[in-house]
Amino acid sequence: xxxxxxxxxxxxxxxxxxxxxxxxxxxxxxxxxxxxxxxxxxxxxxxxxxxxxxxxxxxxxxxxxxxxxxxxxxxxxxxxxxxxxxxxxxxxxxxxxxxxxxxxxxxxxxxxxxxxxxxxxxxxxxxxxxxxxxxxxxxxxxxxxxxxxxxxxxxxxxxxxxxxxxxxxxxxxxxxxxxxxxxx
Numbered sequence: 001x002x003x004x005x006x007x008x009x010x011x012x013x014x015x016x017x018x019x020x021x022x023x024x025x026x027x028x029x030x031x032x033x034x035x036x037x038x039x040x041x042x043x044x045x046x047x048x049x050x051x052x053x054x055x056x057x058x059x060x061x062x063x064x065x066x067x068x069x070x071x072x073x074x075x076x077x078x079x080x081x082x083x084x085x086x087x088x089x090x091x092x093x094x095x096x097x098x099x100x101x102x103x104x105x106x107x108x109x110x111x112x113x114x115x116x117x118x119x120x121x122x123x124x125x126x127x128x129x130x131x132x133x134x135x136x137x138x139x140x141x142x143x144x145x146x147x148x149x150x151x152x153x154x155x156x157x158x159x160x161x162x163x164x165x166x167x168x169x170x171x172x173x174x175x176x177x178x179x180x181x182x183x184x
Contacts, residue, residue, distance in 0.1 A: 007064050007070075010070050011070045011071075014070045014071060014072045015056075022097065023052075024100070027101055030113050031110060031112075031113060038110070039108070040107050045104070045106035046103070048099055048106065049107065052095075052103060056096035056097070059096065061084075062086065063076075066081050079140075082150075086151070088156040088157060089152055089153070089155065089157075090148065090151050090153050091154060095154070095156075098120060098124070101113065101117040102114070102117050105117055136148075
């Protein structure tokens with residue numbers, strides 16, 4: 001019970017600090033700087049924001065339930081998490097964050113928030129190829145390499161076959177990898 005509570009608290013803290021900052025606070029700051037009051041224009045965008053939030057929650061749940069970790073590199077899952085959205089794409093948490101920010105850009109018809117989303121996407125890509133993938137490869141070895149061969153980095157596609165671990169066991173694949181993640 002204490003272990004579960006600890007995992008819930010760690011995931012909540014991560015969510016408030018990292019996605020909360022980059023996905024909500026920074027876009028709000030962009031929208032309200034210089035004393036402006038943003039006015040929602042395209043309410044259809046709320047569906048995109050909600051989809052991003054739901055995808056993020058699903059991924060965090062899998063990291064906790066399957067990998068006993070969080071999306072944070074300092075508290076990563078203990079195994080590759082290749083279930084749920086991670087069966088379709090290696091980095092669904094980053095995609096979720098982009099959906100939230102792109103949804104806000106659309107909701108408020110904000111070019112500056114759209115530019116911020118583009119900068120986020122570039123930073124995510126550079127972080128994934130420069131840090132996450134090499135770290136996951138070192139941490140999980142052949143299990144991660146098989147996962148990487150089977151699941152695309154950014155463009156989701158239906159799973160072809162179960163991801164197999166080094167000794168033939170189906171695994172779960174997750175976020176980045178400092179301490180055991182496999183794709184955000």
